Amino acid sequence: MVDHAAEPVETLKTGTPEDAAAYLLEKFPGAVSADTRPGFQGVIVDPAKLVEVAQTIKDELGYDFLSSATAVDYLGYGDHLEMVYHAYRISGGTALNFKAQTDRENAKLPSLVGVWRGADFQEREAYDLYGIHFDGHPNLKRILLWEGFDGHPMRKDWKEAYYEDELKPFDSRWPDGGGVHRSEEKNVFGKNVRYPADFDLAKLTDISEESLYKMAGVDVEMHAMDDGVRTDTLVVNMGPHHPSTHGVFRMIISLNGESINTLEPVMGYLHRNHEKIGERNTYLMNMPYTDRLDYLSSMGNNLGYAIAVEQLMALGPRYSPPTYRAEVIRVLMAELTRIVNHLWSIGFLLNDLGAFFTPMLYANNEREKILDFFEAASGSRMMCNYMRFGGVFKDIPERIKSMATMVNDRVRDYDTMQFLSQMINERLPRFIDEYDRYLTENEILRERCIGVGVLPAEDAINLSAVGPLLRGSGVAYDVRRAEPYSIYPELDFDIVVGKNGDIFDRYAVRMQEMRESLRILRQILPRLEQTKGEPIVSGTQAYSPRVPPGESYGRVENPKGELGYYVVSYGDDKGTQNPWRYHVRAPSFINLTALGPMTRGMKIADVVTILGSIDIVLGETDR
Amino acid sequence: MYGMGILKGLGITIKHFFATYTDEIRYGLRKYTKAVDNFQIRQGPETKGIFTSMYPDEKIAVPERFRFVPFLVVNDDDHPDAPGADWCTACGICAKVCPPQCIWIVRASDPNTGRPVPRPDEFYIDIDICMNCGFCMEFCPFDAIKMDHDYELASYDRTTVHIHDHERLIKPFSYWKSIAPTTATEEAEARGGWEHIDVIKERKKREAAAARAAAAAQPAAAPAPQASTAAETPAAADVAAPVAEAVADAPAPVVDEAEEERKKAERLAKREAALARKKAKQEGGDN
Ligand code: SF4
Numbered sequence: 076m077v078d079h080a081a082e083p084v085e086t087l088k089t090g091t092p093e094d095a096a097a098y099l100l101e102k103f104p105g106a107v108s109a110d111t112r113p114g115f116q117g118v119i120v121d122p123a124k125l126v127e128v129a130q131t132i133k134d135e136l137g138y139d140f141l142s143s144a145t146a147v148d149y150l151g152y153g154d155h156l157e158m159v160y161h162a163y164r165i166s167g168g169t170a171l172n173f174k175a176q177t178d179r180e181n182a183k184l185p186s187l188v189g190v191w192r193g194a195d196f197q198e199r200e201a202y203d204l205y206g207i208h209f210d211g212h213p214n215l216k217r218i219l220l221w222e223g224f225d226g227h228p229m230r231k232d233w234k235e236a237y238y239e240d241e242l243k244p245f246d247s248r249w250p251d252g253g254g255v256h257r258s259e260e261k262n263v264f265g266k267n268v269r270y271p272a273d274f275d276l277a278k279l280t281d282i283s284e285e286s287l288y289k290m291a292g293v294d295v296e297m298h299a300m301d302d303g304v305r306t307d308t309l310v311v312n313m314g315p316h317h318p319s320t321h322g323v324f325r326m327i328i329s330l331n332g333e334s335i336n337t338l339e340p341v342m343g344y345l346h347r348n349h350e351k352i353g354e355r356n357t358y359l360m361n362m363p364y365t366d367r368l369d370y371l372s373s374m375g376n377n378l379g380y381a382i383a384v385e386q387l388m389a390l391g392p393r394y395s396p397p398t399y400r401a402e403v404i405r406v407l408m409a410e411l412t413r414i415v416n417h418l419w420s421i422g423f424l425l426n427d428l429g430a431f432f433t434p435m436l437y438a439n440n441e442r443e444k445i446l447d448f449f450e451a452a453s454g455s456r457m458m459c460n461y462m463r464f465g466g467v468f469k470d471i472p473e474r475i476k477s478m479a480t481m482v483n484d485r486v487r488d489y490d491t492m493q494f495l496s497q498m499i500n501e502r503l504p505r506f507i508d509e510y511d512r513y514l515t516e517n518e519i520l521r522e523r524c525i526g527v528g529v530l531p532a533e534d535a536i537n538l539s540a541v542g543p544l545l546r547g548s549g550v551a552y553d554v555r556r557a558e559p560y561s562i563y564p565e566l567d568f569d570i571v572v573g574k575n576g577d578i579f580d581r582y583a584v585r586m587q588e589m590r591e592s593l594r595i596l597r598q599i600l601p602r603l604e605q606t607k608g609e610p611i612v613s614g615t616q617a618y619s620p621r622v623p624p625g626e627s628y629g630r631v632e633n634p635k636g637e638l639g640y641y642v643v644s645y646g647d648d649k650g651t652q653n654p655w656r657y658h659v660r661a662p663s664f665i666n667l668t669a670l671g672p673m674t675r676g677m678k679i680a681d682v683v684t685i686l687g688s689i690d691i692v693l694g695e696t697d698r
Numbered sequence: 699m700y701g702m703g704i705l706k707g708l709g710i711t712i713k714h715f716f717a718t719y720t721d722e723i724r725y726g727l728r729k730y731t732k733a734v735d736n737f738q739i740r741q742g743p744e745t746k747g748i749f750t751s752m753y754p755d756e757k758i759a760v761p762e763r764f765r766f767v768p769f770l771v772v773n774d775d776d777h778p779d780a781p782g783a784d785w786c787t788a789c790g791i792c793a794k795v796c797p798p799q800c801i802w803i804v805r806a807s808d809p810n811t812g813r814p815v816p817r818p819d820e821f822y823i824d825i826d827i828c829m830n831c832g833f834c835m836e837f838c839p840f841d842a843i844k845m846d847h848d849y850e851l852a853s854y855d856r857t858t859v860h861i862h863d864h865e866r867l868i869k870p871f872s873y874w875k876s877i878a879p880t881t882a883t884e885e886a887e888a889r890g891g892w893e894h895i896d897v898i899k900e901r902k903k904r905e906a907a908a909a910r911a912a913a914a915a916q917p918a919a920a921p922a923p924q925a926s927t928a929a930e931t932p933a934a935a936d937v938a939a940p941v942a943e944a945v946a947d948a949p950a951p952v953v954d955e956a957e958e959e960r961k962k963a964e965r966l967a968k969r970e971a972a973l974a975r976k977k978a979k980q981e982g983g984d985n
Pocket residue numbers: 785786787788789790791792793803837838839840841842843
């Protein structure tokens with residue numbers, strides 16, 4: 076029991092989440108209760124007190140970083156919607172998990188944007204997909220779907236166009252084949268021209284354009300500049316079809332002269348309701364789907380998901396953790412992925428700066444070599460689908476070897492360990508040094524990056540920024556150290572931080588992080604040799620494992636930042652085969668919260684570079 | 699000096715530019731002979747310049763584990779017992795594990811009794827939906843569905859040709875061995891021979907029975923342990939030998955003659971049908 080009157084505040088800020096929960100229970104009697112569902116942690120907060128409790132959590136308990144805020148629909152189990160928040164301390168440690176519940180009808184909760192601005196996009200997402208209204212949210216609009224969309228698709232009773240059944244596997248597939256069909260034939264939209272008789276076209280009306288521009292202030296507004304020149308506000312639409320936006324991403328920018336007044340990101344063009352698909356899937360089926368999130372770092376995505384589900388499995392009696400060799404291989408893959416991703420992101424940053432494709436292709440040349448290894452190990456260059464619960468798919472192959480089976484096939488054959496050590500010890504370090512010489516001192520790059528798009532450290536934390544964006548601002552926060560997973564505790568590496576939080580620092584952090592990754596990889600190589608021949612999975616792989624009830628939040632330091640998976644197994648005491656809730660805390664998505672604040676007052680010409688320095692990938696942003 | 703950084707950068711660009719040609723000079727015309735595997739070098743970790751492969755004149759062969767749209771394994775056409783027989787037993791696991799649910803299977807049933815038989819009547823994969831995850835191959839207990847290497851599946855009309863039916867899906871076992879020799883060998887070792895796992899099990903059972911019968915026929919003086927070793931030895935030898943030889947020859951089964959005769963006729967008919975099919979396919983391809 077914590078006595079908050081006697082205890083100095085400092086211990087509160089370093090205590091465990093259990094201490095924090097106890098403190099909250101005592102401080103807010105009646106408004107805070109422990110979550111007693113089996114396998115669940117944290118506290119449930121009365122919505123009326125939510126803001127107050129959140130403020131306490133942040134100020135008194137020191138949980139200054141809101142990692143994830145997401146909703147769950149408990150239809151049929153109390154019929155309420157639940158917001159789940161995971162808050163962390165930037166100094167490290169485990170999560171304080173708190174929840175607030177509301178009715179499905181007339182769902183309403185107070186907004187926490189006033190406490191953590193990082194809740195902004197996440198609450199908008201919950202509003203969009205679950206229909207929870209957040210009182211006090213400054214800009215409560217749909218974010219992934221368009222304004223005027225009919226319904227809230229993540230609710231359990233919402234059914235998609237291809238709807239066939241609640242859960243996979245679908246019964247029609249076997250043993251009778253169910254009359255083979257292409258799923259597009261089941262689409263209510265047919266081949267996109269036929270509508271069902273009772274379909275109301277009015278429901279499809281897209282009113283988002285109007286509201287977007289209204290918010291940017293299209294009505295002509297005159298501004299007097301310092302020198303007495305008068306200008307009007309100009310609204311510029313950038314994207315979604317714009318090569319520099321790294322995908323289909325759009326920004327509505329209102330300008331005063333050349334300076335930016337407001338910038339409103341518009342996304343969702345690649346939205347496929349990944350999470351709904353995930354809830355229909357079995358646990359294992361989600362693995363290849365995670366590849367498609369941040370498709371440049373599929374190995375990292377796999378790892379995060381495997382960790383989340385393994386945490387749940389660990390609640391059951393028959394769980395064996397991944398073998399040591401599996402962990403070694405996982406880290407090998409994750410760090411190679413980091414290099415792959417950073418090469419790509421630096422290359423594209425240069426593209427954004429106008430150094431068209433030469434630096435990009437040099438970086439890509441190295442990336443291809445790593446992908447060759449991924450392909451030989453997992454069967455695919457980008458959609459690796461390599462991790463499994465309790466291990467990995469297959470051991471790394473003896474040789475990176477190809478088979479000539481088609482006309483004109485040219486064969487390559489390398490010894491895997493030799494290839495890896497050549498890459499890690501010679502080729503990549505040499506390349507990174509050269510790349511560094513090539514770019515870092517380039518005056519154009521420096522002029523355009525130094526002092527541009529500054530994100531101060533406090534803002535970065537408050538906006539839930541992660542990854543190189545956060546570290547570029549000088550915050551030494553890295554999940555690999557803050558809440559270590561896999562074998563990172565035994566590996567020797569440093570967290571790279573910047574100083575000024577500008578584009579250049581983010582660039583420099585990425586460059587240096589590649590060197591740190593190589594340092595880790597050099598420690599991995601001997602471990603790979605030592606563990607040769609050891610098993611790569613623990614236990615046997617079931618094609619549809621039963622996962623004990625409970626919740627878990629598994630997170631990894633992906634190249635783009637903290638990637639978290641919130642997975643809930645619910646509804647069956649013996650364990651479930653399909654997740655009740657599957658949520659992805661996508662770093663690209665939440666990092667975009669900082670785009671608006673970072674660009675304010677900057678010049679329009681810098682927008683593309685600032686966006687490039689966040690390093691987003693739309694597969695993950697839009698999900 | 700201001701501008702030094704840019705100049706240095708340009709120097710590096712020039713270096714990259716020339717590195718591509720020094721390679722050309724290093725190998726000279728030998729590049730076009732078989733003597734130097736220039737491809738292996740210029741696509742490997744030691745190369746300095748930037749090289750692309752000249753698709754489609756030159757394709758980078760894909761590694762063994764490469765996975766693209768699955769195919770179904772059937773016996774080779776010159777299989778002695780059951781040419782062209784499906785390895786798939788229509789157990790349905792692949793259809794259940796498939797994440798986008800793009801596999802449809804109709805299990806065959808006996809026309810007389812209506813009881814299900816372990817064979818697919820129809821087998822469909824919608825390759826538009828297939829995400830090439832490889833789960834079907836990973837979890838098939840009969841090694842009957844494998845991921846292909848043929849990635850050139852472009853077609854003019856997706857609505858008619860992108861649902862692969864049984865006929866389109868089947869490929870002989872020898873094909874699998876040719877595209878993935880290491881994996882195929884590992885799998886054969888796990889199964890205990892190059893045959894379908896059911897055939898191997900059946901054979902082992904028969905051998906065990908035969909050994910038992912032999913042991914029973916032996917004078918009572920023969921000690922029991924010997925009998926058991928006799929039962930084990932052939933099975934163990936089986937594992938190594940056929941894998942090494944890459945040919946499986948099942949020992950003659952002990953069945954009554956009429957049955958044997960009937961089966962033989964059936965086999966012959968099947969084999970002929972398979973050969974005819976193969977021929978038809980070839981002719982079809984020539985047109
Ligand atoms: S898992 Fe294998 S044996 Fe079973 S239905 Fe699929 S292909 Fe046939």
